[in-house]
Every structure is written in structure tokens, then in C-alpha cells.
Amino acid sequence: MITADRKPFEEIKESVKDYKKIMVLGCETCVAICQAGGEKEAEILASELRLAFGNEGNKVEVNDELVVRQCDDEFMADPAFLEKVKEADVILSIACGVGVQHACKFFNRVITDKPIRVIPGLNTTFMGANIDVGLWEERCLGCGDCVLEKTGGICPIARCAKSLLNGPCGGSSDGKCEINKELDCAWNLIIERLEVLGDLERIKPVEMYKDWRSSYSGGPRKRVREDLRL
Amino acid sequence: MKSGSNLERLLEKGEFVVTGELGPPKGPDVDVVKKKAAMLKGNVDAVNITDNQTAIVRMSSIATAKILIEEGLEPNMQMVARDRNRIAMMSDLFGASAFGIKNMLCLSGDHQSFGNHPEAKNVFDIDSIQMIYMVKTMRDDHKMICGEEIEGDFKMFIGAASNPFADPFQYRVHRLAKKVEAGVDFIQTQCIYDMKRFKEFMKQVVDMGLHEKCKILAGVTPLKSVGMARYMAANVSGIIIPEEIIDRLKGAGKGNVATEGIKILCEQMQELKETEGIAGIHLMAIEWEHKVAEIMEKVGFLPRPTI
Numbered sequence: 001m002i003t004a005d006r007k008p009f010e011e012i013k014e015s016v017k018d019y020k021k022i023m024v025l026g027c028e029t030c031v032a033i034c035q036a037g038g039e040k041e042a043e044i045l046a047s048e049l050r051l052a053f054g055n056e057g058n059k060v061e062v063n064d065e066l067v068v069r070q071c072d073d074e075f076m077a078d079p080a081f082l083e084k085v086k087e088a089d090v091i092l093s094i095a096c097g098v099g100v101q102h103a104c105k106f107f108n109r110v111i112t113d114k115p116i117r118v119i120p121g122l123n124t125t126f127m128g129a130n131i132d133v134g135l136w137e138e139r140c141l142g143c144g145d146c147v148l149e150k151t152g153g154i155c156p157i158a159r160c161a162k163s164l165l166n167g168p169c170g171g172s173s174d175g176k177c178e179i180n181k182e183l184d185c186a187w188n189l190i191i192e193r194l195e196v197l198g199d200l201e202r203i204k205p206v207e208m209y210k211d212w213r214s215s216y217s218g219g220p221r222k223r224v225r226e227d228l229r230l
Numbered sequence: 231m232k233s234g235s236n237l238e239r240l241l242e243k244g245e246f247v248v249t250g251e252l253g254p255p256k257g258p259d260v261d262v263v264k265k266k267a268a269m270l271k272g273n274v275d276a277v278n279i280t281d282n283q284t285a286i287v288r289m290s291s292i293a294t295a296k297i298l299i300e301e302g303l304e305p306n307m308q309m310v311a312r313d314r315n316r317i318a319m320m321s322d323l324f325g326a327s328a329f330g331i332k333n334m335l336c337l338s339g340d341h342q343s344f345g346n347h348p349e350a351k352n353v354f355d356i357d358s359i360q361m362i363y364m365v366k367t368m369r370d371d372h373k374m375i376c377g378e379e380i381e382g383d384f385k386m387f388i389g390a391a392s393n394p395f396a397d398p399f400q401y402r403v404h405r406l407a408k409k410v411e412a413g414v415d416f417i418q419t420q421c422i423y424d425m426k427r428f429k430e431f432m433k434q435v436v437d438m439g440l441h442e443k444c445k446i447l448a449g450v451t452p453l454k455s456v457g458m459a460r461y462m463a464a465n466v467s468g469i470i471i472p473e474e475i476i477d478r479l480k481g482a483g484k485g486n487v488a489t490e491g492i493k494i495l496c497e498q499m500q501e502l503k504e505t506e507g508i509a510g511i512h513l514m515a516i517e518w519e520h521k522v523a524e525i526m527e528k529v530g531f532l533p534r535p536t537i
């Protein structure tokens with residue numbers, strides 16, 4: 001899933017201080033699961049803003065709404081919902097960066113008589129997994145050319161701080177990374193896993209230069225499935 | 231000859247070589263470089279020039295190496311994968327070769343989070359092993375990574391590092407084997423204090439015949455104080471300092487610790503010279519360049535051989 005953290009409250013408050021009618025828009029998918037931008041978080045943020053502005057004697061209307069996914073048109077097309085979007089001075093989206101951008105584009109496409117302002121309430125962090133209660137870790141950088149079959153299912157691109165493709169650097173110590181003793185050395189994990197699988201031979205040949213064109217280095221990416229296009 | 235450098239020729243001749251190390255200044259102060267160079271001149275066979283070591287911004291290794299050549303020393307230019315993509319690496323290598331730099335060391339590089347600009351974006355386009363292969367292809371096939379021909383003659387004696395004290399220990403020799411497979415000519419190891427573990431590592435190296443495919447220089451650093459020893463053991467990744475060494479330093483008493491540190495170093499250098507598979511020493515006297523002559527004299531490694 002995509003994980004995110006809520007921006008500091010003061011930063012959010014500063015970003016919406018010039019508006020009288022604010023819609024906090026939650027997203028029910030990834031950021032709801034990582035408890036950053038779902039229904040509950042939208043309600044809490046709306047209350048906090050109401051309270052903060054109210055204490056300052058600032059008359060601001062703050063509502064909260066929720067859609068299943070802000071990265072998909074079909075979940076935002078309800079006319080009653082769009083009417084509320086139109087009435088707001090600003091949409092404070094607590095989706096990931098994808099959701100913020102997509103909601104902005106969609107609202108401004110379907111609502112033509114007024115520009116819709118959408119701003120973020122979260123900092124999007126990474127593609128990761130929920131490892132334990134309250135713990136998420138990065139697992140994939142979306143490089144577009146998966147190497148997991150060679151590395152025992154542990155990604156050296158995303159999980160080695162140097163994205164090394166040929167084994168642990170000289171900073172690997174007691175299974176931990178040189179940059180942080182809390183961080184597992186990805187190559188240590190890879191070697192342990194391959195040992196169990198009896199596949200250590202796989203990482204003995206030199207792994208050649210990676211072609212980064214399939215990653216972000218090749219420029220922003222687009223995926224086209226001609227068979228699905230009308 | 232691969233590059234015809236002094237280092238390569240001495241190693242080919244079977245001489246027991248000693249390389250030194252020079253950390254460039256945090257600015258364009260040429261005098262700092264010249265002063266350190268003067269302390270090393272004639273006392274070592276080649277001098278490593280660090281490339282923004284521990285991710286702290288310093289004069290570039292290529293420029294510092296050029297100054298060393300002008301001062302009559304032979305540089306071993308370090309290059310890290312942290313700050314340059316393959317385009318910048320090949321370009322800088324052409325420049326280095328044009329300046330007469332004939333030795334280099336291919337390194338991953340310390341992560342920028344250790345340095346004075348932890349906010350920086352890193353590169354890590356290719357890793358140190360791929361860098362070795364890249365330089366070898368440039369030298370032996372006269373080709374860039376893309377396959378295009380190189381204009382002019384590119385010569386380089388290719389080095390890399392090995393850290394027998396990092397983990398997982400049983401894999402370290404295989405990582406060295408990968409460097410050999412990629413085409414490395416010589417290896418300089420991380421600072422050795424744990425002689426037992428180093429000898430275990432060297433046994434694996436010799437059993438695999440790796441010492442016959444590349445020249446291995448054993449890394450050493452004098453310990454100036456008990457504090458330095460404790461700091462290095464706790465904070466420098468991949469360094470193990472056995473308690474008995476720390477005890478010896480402590481036992482030397484006030485005012486004598488540095489002398490004891492040098493004594494320990496000289497014993498280590500002698501022991502390493504006798505170790506099978508070791509072709510030389512890499513003496514990293516960090517900010518202690520003025521002691522190099524004394525150390526080399528004490529250990530009986532002077533004068534340096536000439537070709």
C-alpha cells in the first residue's frame with residue numbers, strides 16, 4: 001500500500017487560514033489502512049480545525065467527507081458530493097499525493113463554472129507493508145524491472161540504502177545497516193534467505209549495470225493497455 | 231602493463247608495497263595538500279586521495295590527485311558511487327587519465343547521512359563492483375558502457391576495497407571474489423586490528439586463490455589515543471578493535487599512548503608482511519601524516535624501492 005503521515009497541524013492550519021468553507025476529504029483505501037487519511041482521521045482533523053479557528057474567534061465552516069479512492073474518477077462522480085465540493089472554498093485532501101492530484105484534476109474537469117482548489121493534508125511517504133501493529137516499512141521503489149526472483153524475495157533497490165546489486169557493502173554490521181542500527185541490512189537478509197533456500201549460488205555472478213529507464217529516471221511513467229482502451 | 235603506474239610496476243616486480251592516504255582540505259587550500267604531500271613523499275609508493283570521505287565535502291579527489299602528481303607523488307584516486315552516475319564517472323575518468331592519474335579505487339561510498347550535507351540526494355546509479363567492470367571495459371576494450379569507442383588511450387590500475395570485518399563474515403570472501411571476477415587489479419582492506427579474524431579471512435582468500443588474481447594490501451591505522459580506539463570501535467562501521475589492544479594503550483600510561491599506538495602498528499605491519507597472500511600495506515595515518523616517516527623508519531620499510 002501507499003503510506004503517508006499527516007502534516008503537522010500548524011502547517012495545515014496555516015495552509016487553510018484564508019478560507020471560510022473547508023472540506024476535509026478523506027480517502028478510504030491505502031491511507032485509511034495506515035490510519036493517516038481515512039474516515040476517522042478526516043473527522044478528527046475537521047474537529048481540530050473547527051476548534052482552533054473557533055478559539056481564535058475565526059468563523060470558519062469545516063466539513064469532512066469521504067470517498068473510496070481519490071485516484072479513481074468513479075468514486076467521486078456522485079452529483080450530491082460534487083455539489084458540496086463546489087460550495088467549498090478549499091478541499092483539504094488527506095489522500096496520498098496521487099489522490100490529491102487526481103481529485104484536483106477530476107473536480108476541475110467536471111466542475112466548469114468555478115476553479116476548485118485542492119491542497120494536501122498528508123505527506124506521502126512510501127510503498128510499503130504493515131509489518132506489525134503501528135509499524136510500516138518500505139518495500140518497493142517501483143523501478144519497473146523486478147529483481148526479487150534473484151534476491152530471495154527481498155528488494156535490494158528499495159531496502160539497501162545504497163541500492164547495491166552485488167552484495168552487502170562494508171558497513172553491514174550484525175545484520176544492520178550502517179546508516180541506522182534499527183534498519184536491517186537488506187543484503188544480510190538476502191543472504192540469510194538464499195542460504196535457507198539453498199540458492200546462494202545465484203548471487204555469486206556479477207550483477208551487471210541496471211537499466212534505470214523503467215524507473216523514474218526514465219522520466220514520469222505512463223502505463224498503456226491498448227486492449228483496455230476504448 | 232595495465233597503466234604502468236609505480237604501484238603496478240612495484241607489485242609486478244614482487245616488491246612489498248606501502249600506500250599512504252591523504253585527505254583533501256575542506257576548501258581550495260592547495261598549501262594543505264602540498265604540506266601533507268611533502269610528509270608522504272618518498273615514504274610510500276602511492277597515495278590514496280579520498281573522495282569526500284564520510285560524505286564530508288572536500289576538494290575533489292581528481293584535483294587533489296593532480297596536485298600530487300605536480301609535487302612528484304603518485305596518487306591513487308578514490309571514486310565513490312554515491313555522488314556520480316555512470317556519465318559523470320566516465321567523464322571524470324577521462325579527465326583523470328588526461329591528468330596522468332594511473333591508479334584508482336572503486337568504492338560504494340559512505341552514505342550521505344554521515345556527512346555535512348545529509349539533506350543531499352544520492353546517486354548510486356552503479357555499484358562499486360559494476361564500477362570495476364566499467365573501468366576494465368574502458369581500459370581493455372576501449373569502450374564506454376554503451377559500447378561506443380573511447381578516443382585516445384585510457385590506462386588505469388584498478389583498485390577496490392574489501393572489509394573482512396563487516397558482516398555477514400562468511401560472505402565477505404565471496405564479495406571479494408566478485409570484485410576479482412569484475413576485473414580488479416588490487417585490493418586495499420579496511421583497518422585491521424582483529425588479526426585473528428583477518429587471518430581467517432586470508433585463509434579463505436588463499437584457499438580460493440584470489441591472492442593470485444589480484445594484489446591484496448592490508449589496511450592499517452595507528453591508534454593515537456584510547457578515546458580514538460573506543461570511538462572507532464563504536465562508531466566506524468566495519469571496524470573491530472579487540473579489548474587487548476585497548477588494554478595495551480591504556481597500560482602505556484599518560485603521555486605514552488601514541489608511542490604505544492605506533493609500536494602496535496609496527497608489530498601489525500611486520501605480522502601482515504609475513505601473512506600469506508598479502509602484497510603490501512595500506513597505511514592510513516589520518517591527520518597523522520607527519521608520523522608516516524617515523525613509522526616507516528621504525529618498521530624498517532625505508533628506503534622505498536624504485537623501478
